[in-house]
Amino acid sequence: MIRYALFDLDDTLYPPAAGLMEALSRRFTQCIAEELGISLEQAEALRREYGKRYGSTTRGLALHHHVDIGGFLAKVHDLPIEEYLQPDPELGCLLDCIDAQRCIFTNAPEAYARRVLDVLGVADRFCRVFAVEFSGYRGKPDPLVYERVVAELGASDPEIVMLDDVRANLLPAAQRGWTTVWVNGRGKPADPQDLDGISYAVGDLWEVARVFREIGLLDEAHHEEWNRCLLRCPLGRRRAG
Numbered sequence: 001m002i003r004y005a006l007f008d009l010d011d012t013l014y015p016p017a018a019g020l021m022e023a024l025s026r027r028f029t030q031c032i033a034e035e036l037g038i039s040l041e042q043a044e045a046l047r048r049e050y051g052k053r054y055g056s057t058t059r060g061l062a063l064h065h066h067v068d069i070g071g072f073l074a075k076v077h078d079l080p081i082e083e084y085l086q087p088d089p090e091l092g093c094l095l096d097c098i099d100a101q102r103c104i105f106t107n108a109p110e111a112y113a114r115r116v117l118d119v120l121g122v123a124d125r126f127c128r129v130f131a132v133e134f135s136g137y138r139g140k141p142d143p144l145v146y147e148r149v150v151a152e153l154g155a156s157d158p159e160i161v162m163l164d165d166v167r168a169n170l171l172p173a174a175q176r177g178w179t180t181v182w183v184n185g186r187g188k189p190a191d192p193q194d195l196d197g198i199s200y201a202v203g204d205l206w207e208v209a210r211v212f213r214e215i216g217l218l219d220e221a222h223h224e225e226w227n228r229c230l231l232r233c234p235l236g237r238r239r240a241g
């Protein structure tokens, strides 16, 4: 029986079209350039290289340039979130329909994650925020991070469902036996051959009702409530499941 629903934050709780992740990505490169005194092109190249070599740019920055990761990430995430996101009462209503303890599981710093939740107006829907500090800046998809989350929750692996827009982040979870939902942001489900052990793929968070129904997190009454939430959303943006 599933008792915990772990939601990624960026591009999962809000759609990629919001543009916040794009802005973060630009700022990340800018901050590398400023920190190391190099050009944007050089910063971009370094970012790709460290990402490939260490699975995390910040690890490369810490190893090779002694960058203080906490301070660096705080600077990267110092963005006017309100310019990208608005309060989303329908999202709150959707989250209320799910019969599980809801947590955030993100590679972003905790202060930023809480600001995003505040702007969306859903901070009170989550009992825990597992941010990048929790894992000592290892972040997803390092398998150790998933281990720590399980221990911290006092849960067993089959009790957890995880939702994330990044497929690679779901693979260690799938290997542990968590139920995994790839919220791929393309507005349509992924090809089955792309799943690679991932339990489900949905186009966006608004299609996830069928998954929650199937895994027992959404009963019939709440499913009807869920559909009512969707009907209150702007036409064409979200569809009833």
Ligand SMILES: [Mg+2]
Pocket (backbone or CB within 6 Å): 008, 009, 010, 011, 012, 164, 165, 166
């Ligand atoms: Mg994400």
